[in-house]
Amino acid sequence: MNTSSKVALVTGATRGIGRETVRQLAENGVHTLLAGRNREKAVEAALELQAQGLPVEAIALDVTDAASIAAAAQEIERRYGRLDILVNNAGVMLDEIGKSVSEQSLDTWRRTFDTNVFGLVAVTQAFLPLLHRAPSARIVNVSSLLGSLALHAQPGSPIYDFKVPAYNVSKSAVNAWTVQLAYELRDSRIKVNTIHPGYVKTDMNGGEGEIEIADGARTGVRLALIGEDGPQGGYFYMDQVLPW
Template identity: 75%
Template sequence: MSNASKTALVTGATRGIGFETVRQLAQTGVHTLLAGRDRTKAVEAALKLQAEGLPVEAIVLDVTDTASIAAAADEVAKKYGHLDILVNNAGILRDEQGKKISEQTLQAWRETFDTNLFGLIAVTQSFLPLLHKSPAGRIVNVSSLLGSMTLHSDPTSPIYDFKIPAYNVSKSAVNAWTVQLAYELRDSKIKVNTIHPGYVKTDMNAGEGEIDVPDGAKTSVALALIDDAGPNGSYRYLDNVLPW
């Protein structure tokens, strides 16, 4: 299946890693739907990439709004009849700096999980029927190394002191969801994987990352374009398999 015949959708794509993921997928020839909850921002972002000659289209999708998700899925079904690639990129960080782990508000936990986990699951559930209509559906869940419980439990690991509880636990849950869904899809043509983009310089961390945004999109794009021999139910950063 050529990339030019594929259709992809990337959530949370009006800026940062999501925007760059759209760009890199489109650069391979994939018709890519740039999803954002704000129509104006989504259209503006899509126009920037269209100006580069890329096959990009804006679509409105708020991962915390059931009606918005349903409308987006209906739009894709009517226009394309299927979906080949879903990149669940949308994510937020609501933990308050300076507060202890036990002091983070329940509201912060709920808002974080509504977007990072429940929104991701809701989007996947709505688009899964369209992915089943693809000859080779691919789902990429954008997690983080901070979701690794193995590394958080190891005092010698590089993330041992990076305790951002609501965010970290939401990403651990994304990893767990990926394993469960991969089991369901094990005998299908769909593959689902979860990725760490790297410690990327984004607005979420006030630009304090170690790598630039284009590098941060590479793992999502690579897993979105795997062939039939590619992994299912894995947790990766570039070519490295990460510990759960």
């Protein structure tokens, strides 16, 4: 590969918004690593994008497995020596529809947080040394409008009656982590932001949604490619700043 090009890693990228994020970054000339828990699925997805002439490679990475994260970080360090873009996209929604907030099992909460919060933090911690080696690195945390505490507490808001508690609270935690990390990185060359991709037609919501997957990836790609004058520690949907 051309070592002067940017190197990006997108987690949870074998399908949906993650895979489309890989596509759009690669279309912008970024050498993009398509990460998935299942190496075979990651390779299959990467080969399809390579067949379109895009600079994409597969990498195995399970965000809930410390050994898998460490192996991926070591592989990227060995091959590229740095990481320019990290898109923390991997996520799950495990709440049992029909159960109230207080009825969701503790196991549901734990498994949701293992992927959506602890996995995201673990991946970020593992790759921060490589991000610091890049000239101007970017971290994009894929959250959701459902993580907005302000809107959940506001009667009549678009999400006021949409209580999927474990998922929602995990995304609130992602937003809070982003703010804390942005403070740590405020004087560095790394910018970190969190995004709402939109109500996208994906497998996670059974194909329901208001926008196509291509549109759902655009906010994350935009934040991944911002310049030095771009935001730090923000919460966005397209060009709109969202309420925490």
